[in-house]
Amino acid sequence: MVSRSDQKIYSLMLNKKFSKKLLIKTDHQLMTFYKYIEKLFLNIFVKYAIIAPLPYAIGNFCEEIKHAIMLASIHDQKLIILTPPNIFRKIFKYKPCNTHLINFSNWYSIKEVGRWRFYSIYSIYIIIFIVTRGAYLLIINKLLKNHYINHKMDFIGISCYYSFARIGLSRIWSKLSTSNVNIYKETSYEKRINTFKQELVHYLTSLNEFKKLETKVKDLCMNKPIVVHTRSDKHYDDGKYYADGNREKNRKNRNMAITNYIPLLNYLAKHHQHPIVIIGDPNNLESLPEEIINLPGLVNYSNQRLVELMVMLNCQYFIGTQSGPWDLALLLDKEMLVFNCIDITTACIDTKPFIRSKYFIKPIKDGLSSEEWLKIQPYDLNTENVGVMNKYSHESEFLVSVINKVMKNEEMDIFNEKHNLHSKLEPQKVASNLEILPISNDTVNVIRSKLLWKWKTKSQSDQLFSNLLYYKDEYNRLLIKINLSIQNSASVYLDADKK
Numbered sequence: 379m380v381s382r383s384d385q386k387i388y389s390l391m392l393n394k395k396f397s398k399k400l401l402i403k404t405d406h407q408l409m410t411f412y413k414y415i416e417k418l419f420l421n422i423f424v425k426y427a428i429i430a431p432l433p434y435a436i437g438n439f440c441e442e443i444k445h446a447i448m449l450a451s452i453h454d455q456k457l458i459i460l461t462p463p464n465i466f467r468k469i470f471k472y473k474p475c476n477t478h479l480i481n482f483s484n485w486y487s488i489k490e491v492g493r494w495r496f497y498s499i500y501s502i503y504i505i506i507f508i509v510t511r512g513a514y515l516l517i518i519n520k521l522l523k524n525h526y527i528n529h530k531m532d533f534i535g536i537s538c539y540y541s542f543a544r545i546g547l548s549r550i551w552s553k554l555s556t557s558n559v560n561i562y563k564e565t566s567y568e569k570r571i572n573t574f575k576q577e578l579v580h581y582l583t584s585l586n587e588f589k590k591l592e593t594k595v596k597d598l599c600m601n602k603p604i605v606v607h608t609r610s611d612k613h614y615d616d617g618k619y620y621a622d623g624n625r626e627k628n629r630k631n632r633n634m635a636i637t638n639y640i641p642l643l644n645y646l647a648k649h650h651q652h653p654i655v656i657i658g659d660p661n662n663l664e665s666l667p668e669e670i671i672n673l674p675g676l677v678n679y680s681n682q683r684l685v686e687l688m689v690m691l692n693c694q695y696f697i698g699t700q701s702g703p704w705d706l707a708l709l710l711d712k713e714m715l716v717f718n719c720i721d722i723t724t725a726c727i728d729t730k731p732f733i734r735s736k737y738f739i740k741p742i743k744d745g746l747s748s749e750e751w752l753k754i755q756p757y758d759l760n761t762e763n764v765g766v767m768n769k770y771s772h773e774s775e776f777l778v779s780v781i782n783k784v785m786k787n788e789e790m791d792i793f794n795e796k797h798n799l800h801s802k803l804e805p806q807k808v809a810s811n812l813e814i815l816p817i818s819n820d821t822v823n824v825i826r827s828k829l830l831w832k833w834k835t836k837s838q839s840d841q842l843f844s845n846l847l848y849y850k851d852e853y854n855r856l857l858i859k860i861n862l863s864i865q866n867s868a869s870v871y872l873d874a875d876k877k
Contacts, residue, residue: 398529404522405536406843408513412539413847415506420549423499426491427453430460430503430545431483436475436702440709442547443483445858447574449550451567452557456490459483460503460545462511470511472542475702476683482581489577507543514540535844548851555854557861575710579691587684591677598671599688603655604646608634609701609718610659634699634718636661642697642777643670652694657686657703717777738780826860 420428427450431442443459450457461480467473474480488496518540526533538544582588588596610633636656640663646654647669656663660674677685686703690696696707696714707714716737833856837849 398531401522401525401529401531402841402843408518408536409539409844409847412510412543415509416543416545416548419502419506420546423458425455426458426499427455427550428458428460428499428546429550430507430543430547432542432544433461433480434472434475434542436479437705439475439479440702440705442550444571444709445550445554446546447570448557448567449553451570452553454566457570458487458491458496458499460487460500462507462542463504466507470508471515476687478582478585478587478684478687482578485581486574486577503543503545506545510540510543531842532840532845535840535842535846535848538848539844548847548854551851551854551858555857555861557858571711575691578687582684582688582691585684587681588688591681591685595677595685598653598655599685600692601653602692602694603653603671603689604650604695604697605689605693605703605707606639606643606654606656607658607696607698607701607703608636608639609699610636610661636663639777643667645778646670655689655693657682657689658701715780826856830856830860 427446429442429446431446432438446457446459449455461474461483462470462472464474464477464480484496484500490496491499514537518536522536523533526536636658643654643656644667647667650669653669653671655671655673657673661672663672663675666672673682673685673689687706690703690706690710690712693712696703696712698704698707698714698716699718700716704714704716714736719737830853833849833853837846837853840846840849
């Protein structure tokens, strides 16, 4: 039965008479309800490490599973991964990031705890998902969103927790943020992640879709290819809503056209015996050497996601930009060269935590010197102080020059199993007249400290309870990234201006 006070609140929402005070109170009540349900659920099944990762974003999905495996290894718990069923996606308006990976998550959880126990837990999660997602679509997104905007309040907190029930995420980030990175040497983490990968291979190869693939495609998956991916401009209007109702577009600075990679791909084809596989969005690349496999043009879309998983599992190296496949490469412990990075704070993230990688960061605006770029740091995905982002990309010659240096320096030969990418890359002129500037560990640490202070300040000052919880979680998430950054195994570089 609906109380009179509830009827009044609902009437006010419909008539657009929501005062700021009432909005803050409603936000608090909604978040209190969500947190109570989540705490009750996790306390009932306290002996398990439970995570409900974001199902539509492959990057978040992989990162959150990685963190859950870490926590499970520390506390010697069974891991349960909860995802909404595919049959709900039309009703609840979402698109799974990778159906095969999501289905595997359920299959893996069943192997961890048994079918009966998993589905007992899963059925309760489904009820929570229906309630929160339904509330988000019918009440929060349709009725409350405009009130947040009208009162110049961020919509990000309530949206984060109600758009999808992120069960377990806050607890995992809170516990991992206080963990010593050395603890992973003393736990079953590496064994667990290897088991996860082995089970993923077993699951994928047992699917009828994989068995029906052409022999040449199956062979491609197993031939230790170099995987190349760029975050394209085809879509990705991502970012948060500002208080004025506009949506930020600054995260497009991660994007890079695949055509920038053509000289690099040709160079790799001449110097590497294994195939080079392009994954990601459809492209218009034609007349490529036979050593370069353009996966979007080789298989249909449904099979492409399956083949991409298999290629990433067996690849020797990953080259690309910061996007979903980058997080997948981190989950699968792949060494990598990453270009067009967003910022320093997310580079050097070694969540094996001991893989070796190199990250190349582009200034965020045209004509911005490296000194000016460092001055406006720290910035992050939710900033409003950076200005309009552009499609600033590394030049083709720069990409080739970096690979050329890496391959010709014996100590850095990424394609020779006897060597690795550990040695230091000294400042040097490259073919595009850009200079590679190593960013010192001290500079990285100063920038991270400033960003931590920024998140901590936000987590203590916002008027909305949902935002306070969100900023606190993001603060813990950044702490984890810093704790897992092994400075002697990953390096960050900034491209200086043209001379």
